[in-house]
Amino acid sequence: MSPTPCIDLLKGSPATALFPTQRLSDAAVSALSKPDVTVTGLDYGPDEGHLPLRTHLAEWLTEYYKPSQPIQADRICITGGASQNLSSILQVFTDPSQTRYIWMPQASYHLGFRIFDDAGFYRRLRAVPEDGEGMDVGFLERALANDEAVAERGEGCKRPEHYRKIFKHVIYCVPNFSNPTGVTMSLRRRETLVRLARKFNALVICDDVYDFLHWSVAHSPDHGNSWGSVLPRVLDLDRTLDGGPRDSFGNVVSNGTFSKIVAPGCRVGWAEGEPQLVYGLSQVGSTVSGGPPSQLMSTFIDEMLQDGSVTKHIREMLIPTYCRRHSTMVSAVKERLYSLGVEIHTDASDALHAGGFFVWIRLPQALTARDVTERALREENLIVGNGDIFVVPGDHSSLSQDQCLRLCFAWEDERDLTEGVRRLEKVLVRMLNEVKR
DSSP states (O other), X not given: OOSSOOEESSOOSOOGGGXXXXXXXHHHHHHHTSHHHHHHHHSOOOTTOOHHHHHHHHHHHHHHHOOSSOOOGGGEEEESOHHHHHHHHHHHHOOTTTOOEEEEESBOOTTHHHHHIIIIITTOEEEEOEETXXXXXXXXXXXXXXXXXXXXXXXXXXXXXXXXXXXXXXXXXXXXXXXXXXXXXXXXXXXXXXXXXXXXXXXXXXXXXXXXXXXXXXXXXXOSSOOSOXXXXXXXXXXXXXXXXXXXXXXEEEEEESTTTTOGGGOOEEEESOHHHHHHHHTOHHHHHHOSTTHHHHXXXXXXXXXXXXXHHIIIIIHHHHHHXXXXXXXXXXXHTGGGTOEESSOTTSGGGSBSSEEEEEOOTTOOHHHHHHHHHHHHOXXXXXXXXXXXXXXXXXXXOXXXXXXXXXXXXXXXXXXXXXXXXXXXXXXXXXXXX
């Protein structure tokens, strides 16, 4: 192991120096100084979550996404973050005896695989090729149609409930600034995805966790000239496209979280969808028994939404910082690694890809990600993301990502990002020279 300090370009987490610690402290004091809020926050709480937070969150989301119809509180329930909510969605709206497959991009969020396995879908994850516009919806349509021709639905193993609908398929994606590839799904792909979900009785679960971390293509932070989403969410399209949802549940749920924009330890997130779907999600057994997740912390986050400090933190701290770090990493990769045959997967100058946490790079043909990651750690004390860990497990039709690396620019500061790429350059030069010999 190299004696030099470790630089971690794998860890997909906000830097701790960016946490709004003082504002969280002030929000906690404010919430706990109000008897009515304190009693509510320390109680079990309503199944759907703290109503003031749901109300203010609906207003906040409406301001950012600017949907054709305002978002109301009955479209939102509070969750324990995106991961916990993904598990809850599967508990309520899937049944392994009837739900066929989980479909997702061929390189997907690796820690989500176990959540799907735990829900009974081991060996039933299916990869969909992805290009610069996102998931290949043509491939997905053919695969769904082929399954439709042979599928037989078994007898359900979950008790029928008025709040429950069992979907035949689940389609999982991160439409904006995808983890790990950084790709943003195009508008036409989003529209086609909604139509496919309706046609084949699928639920599209959108991890919309990076939506608020977007900046200008010039890599200079926007100091207040605009505040809004570049593209309509898949969920917003489901509300309006071709006359709107086909039933009271709809076919899309948006999975949001404050983990990336306040702090992961808050464990407060939200789900948004059609009111019937949201109500059903609030009826998951663990919530009905123990109350909504993070009830007390929800009151703190609500204080921060009410006084605008969440938006201020994103616009004045996170976006400028991540913008600089993203620019620093992309520039270093181009300056030091392009001459070695490395390529960035998505065009970093494209407005649709300037955001999120990650840069996805492809190594020269002679090298593999596994060898590079092992030697980077051993020789340079550098941790980078081996592309193979993001491959959908068990799907042998999935293209290998063994020449790809995921580099995160959110965790380390700018100086260490530059140094990390420099160390990676040293490793690649040594390995390429060995290949030539």
